[in-house]
Amino acid sequence: MASSSDADTLDAIAAEARACSVCSGVLPLGPRPVFRVSVTARVLIIGQAPGTKVHETGIPWNDPSGERLRGWLMMDRELFYDVSRIAIVPMGLCYPGRLPNGGDAPPRRECAPLWQSRLLGAMPEIRLTLLVGSYALTHVLGKGPMSERVAAFRDHLPRFFPLPHPSWRTTAWERKNPWFQAEALPELRRAVEAALS
Numbered sequence: 001m002a003s004s005s006d007a008d009t010l011d012a013i014a015a016e017a018r019a020c021s022v023c024s025g026v027l028p029l030g031p032r033p034v035f036r037v038s039v040t041a042r043v044l045i046i047g048q049a050p051g052t053k054v055h056e057t058g059i060p061w062n063d064p065s066g067e068r069l070r071g072w073l074m075m076d077r078e079l080f081y082d083v084s085r086i087a088i089v090p091m092g093l094c095y096p097g098r099l100p101n102g103g104d105a106p107p108r109r110e111c112a113p114l115w116q117s118r119l120l121g122a123m124p125e126i127r128l129t130l131l132v133g134s135y136a137l138t139h140v141l142g143k144g145p146m147s148e149r150v151a152a153f154r155d156h157l158p159r160f161f162p163l164p165h166p167s168w169r170t171t172a173w174e175r176k177n178p179w180f181q182a183e184a185l186p187e188l189r190r191a192v193e194a195a196l197s
Contacts, residue, residue, distance in 0.1 A: 001090060006039040011123040017093060017115050023108045026097075033093035034060050037119055041087035042195050044120065044129040045069075046136040048165065049107040052100030060088040068192065069167035072185055073192060083197055089119050102190030107135055128195035129186075142157065148178065153184050157171045161191055 017033050026033050033148040034050045034194060045061075061069055061080070068079050080086060092107025099105050106187045116139070120126070131137050134146045139162060141149060156162060162172045164180075174180055 004102055006124055009138070010037055010119070012040050013115075013118050013122055015096045017119065020093065020114070021096060022110050022114065023089060026108070027094050028097040029055055029095050031094050032058065034058055034092055035090065035119070036060060036081070036082060036083045036086075036088045036121060038083045038087060039123060040084045041123055042085060042125050042127045043192055044089065044123065044126045045115075045132060046129060046140070047088070047090045047132040049090050049104065049111075051094045051104055052095060055095035062088065064168065065166045068168075068170075069163075072163070072166060072188065074189055075192070087123055089116065091116070091139060112139055128191055129160050130192075131162045133163070135173045137162050139197055142178065151177075151181065153187065157187075158194070159187055163188070 002108070014035075014037055017035065020033055021031050023132055032055055033049075034054055049060070050060065051065070052064055054060055054066075059081070066080075070077065073080070077120070088176040090107065092111045094108070094109050094111070129140070131140050137144070137146060137149050141156070141162065146164055153162055163184075164173060
């Protein structure tokens with residue numbers, strides 16, 4: 001069970017992370033770390049990095065990808081944003097900018113080594129971590145094809161659940177991989193429910 005000293009420790013680390021300016025010279029919109037943590041959270045979502053809408057609002061997954069992720073989870077916004085139950089710590093805490101082809105740039109490499117283990121280590125109640133997208137998958141599980149990682153979701157339970165990134169680009173991937181809707185998503189919902197209960 002989390003104690004008041006756990007909360008003090010997490011609050012101190014979170015305050016440091018929110019004040020981080022390590023990448024300020026290269027972030028096109030400047031630093032604005034976006035994450036949600038608590039010592040009572042039982043589910044952790046690790047995605048890649050905020051997009052522009054998330055940067056503007058300061059609310060993680062507050063964009064079409066977030067709507068899609070909540071659809072996969074069959075979870076309303078109220079539960080999704082209940083920080084006492086669900087923590088959200090992306091691989092990159094700040095918006096990293098755009099690539100020449102128009103997609104978002106990868107999370108800054110400096111970020112995860114600075115904050116992932118410190119924030120996660122101060123959340124003692126986490127039972128299930130959703131690894132959303134290739135950056136989170138690689139960071140936690142090592143290199144490998146995204147589709148194979150997601151297809152092997154049972155191998156990582158009950159601690160982790162690997163997922164593709166829920167952007168519009170994944171729509172074609174889902175059509176080619178009908179097992180994702182048929183098998184993975186029902187198991188995802190069961191795993192989240194078990195972790196929260």
